Amino acid sequence: MIEKIATIEDVAEHAGVSIATVSRALHKPHVVSESTREKVQTAIAATGYTANVMARNLRLNRSGMILLLVPDIGNPFFSEILSGIEQGASKAGYNVLIGDTQNEPEREATYAAYLRSNQADAMILLNGRLPAPLANTPRGIIPPVVIACERIPGCNLPTVIIDNEKAAHSATKHLLDLGHSRIAHIAGPASNILTTDRVAGYRRALSSSGIEANPSLIYSGDFSIESGISAARALLKDSKNRPTAFFCSSDGMAIGVIVAAKELGLRVPHDVSVVGFDDIHLAANYDPPLTTVRQPRRRLGEQAISLLLARLDKTGTIPEPAENPVIVPTELIIRQSTGPCPN
């Protein structure tokens, strides 16, 4: 009484038809007669048949998988992006396979090989780096890959990002408008392209107000609360020339700055103003509620997957450049962590 999984052959036998007919009854019902269609249906029900997807995919030379390369799946920042992607993919009949690269190029390469080995039909990169095997794709052939979150300079694959320079500019401008002039910037890791773009926006805002950016006011963090704390401790130590405002490249670091400020008995925003980046869920309920640049993470994911699906639909066709990269808009959310410059 061994449990044997029913194959298409069992169904065919049970219905008294050929396996071809069973297959057709399932995928091209209109070419098979009403009566046999019914026979097949009852046979399927009787046998408990479920098509072996692997066999099917082998034949059709597709996998139905979309591979998603993420630097760290443990980072909640990605979860909402992921959700947007998953939803779109699922609606189109694709499954999402997560590849956690841990920022290791080797793992990126391993996963990128999934495309060649038919384990995935397409790929979305959230990791800001082109995996090695992809870099030497023969010219003229455009791999089914979409880049999201972090643009990759010199790579003209379809991309969906926010305008980091502009967002940083508007955040800094907000502080300038409040009368601040000693504005510190807690940036991301230097290696990161986001950092470059946001520093540029910060600089442009300052210089258009006639202020020269002071390099000693720019700190490199790693997006974490802890790095925000230590940056702020260092910058606020010197009570004489301390900055009156901080523009931080993540909400985490902004929170770190606030923690450090409170530690020193400074009030936010009375003594020091703080702007974050991302608008994580807690930003609105921190104390004080955080002024920040909202990053539409779900939209980012949705755009990425829809770009990819469009690409997959017209395989073979040379996709018109369209607008590339696609920019999803950010929004400066003004809450209570920013206020006028003291005296």
Next chain:
Amino acid sequence: MIEKIATIEDVAEHAGVSIATVSRALHKPHVVSESTREKVQTAIAATGYTANVMARNLRLNRSGMILLLVPDIGNPFFSEILSGIEQGASKAGYNVLIGDTQNEPEREATYAAYLRSNQADAMILLNGRLPAPLANTPRGIIPPVVIACERIPGCNLPTVIIDNEKAAHSATKHLLDLGHSRIAHIAGPASNILTTDRVAGYRRALSSSGIEANPSLIYSGDFSIESGISAARALLKDSKNRPTAFFCSSDGMAIGVIVAAKELGLRVPHDVSVVGFDDIHLAANYDPPLTTVRQPRRRLGEQAISLLLARLDKTGTIPEPAENPVIVPTELIIRQSTGPCPN
């Protein structure tokens, strides 16, 4: 000059051997002679061969996929669990396929069918519910499924959870020890098994201190900050019999309570103490830092995947019951949101 992907046949031809030999050179190198092994290696390099995983899996009747059913991938709570799972799976050569069920039984059923259709070798359930197709598995056959996070009553599949009753007890006990007696509980959704368990722990702690649980002090939230805010507003309104302490079933709701308390000019912990649950990353850096029950999310994921891998290794063998469920320990982290009962 069409890009044609090399198959094992191309390699065989290039090396002047049969495809069987190529396959053996790759998977059983010891049975093939040194010289041909080399020939095959150079042929592989020359052709750029990558094995077609789908064909391989079809033949081997496996998929190398572990399906992970999550109620909402957008919820950051799961990201660290996921990370633990992904790491273990990846080390064992498995890929993780995420199934976002949105709490819809229909989607759960769809995904559970992946097991039958060979799209996944095994499954981990984080959603606290047995998908319908799994419920009527013939007795005696144990499907390769592990349950994590939320136990499923009456289901004796391998399970890894925390002891919610005990954790809730220790959190409540902490408040009792500080002299509180009017202790409110902001619970999760009533339908949730976590809620039942934690309410039980809360009740047991009270009654062992000779206090009778007051039903009007128990509120049902949905784990969100917002639900914590509205619960606390309602409970703190009556300044006469207001609770002096809150035990909340999530850090989000605890933060909501603090927000609402501050709104009313109450100080935490001076006027009201608050305990959360989960120990999310921000808990330590909220104002005040949150006393909470730490839930080892990564460990949870690691345990789940290792249970599953053990199960997969000894297929056919009847797995000894072992300790089931596996309990991963929680820890009460005392920070500054709790203090002695006022007056």
Next chain:
DNA sequence: GCCTCTTGTGTAAACGTTTTCATTATCTAT
């Protein structure tokens, strides 16, 4: 009544692997 067109079905090839079995060549022990 014959040709053609349509409709429904079956046969068999193909997808790219792994593995059983048979075959040959080489080696060891008598």
Next chain:
DNA sequence: ATAGATAATGAAAACGTTTACACAAGAGGC
């Protein structure tokens, strides 16, 4: 020398599908 073991390889079956092609039967037009 010869039987028997050992080592290396190839031929072909199998995994479970989809689909090109062939075929039979009935319908319609002359």
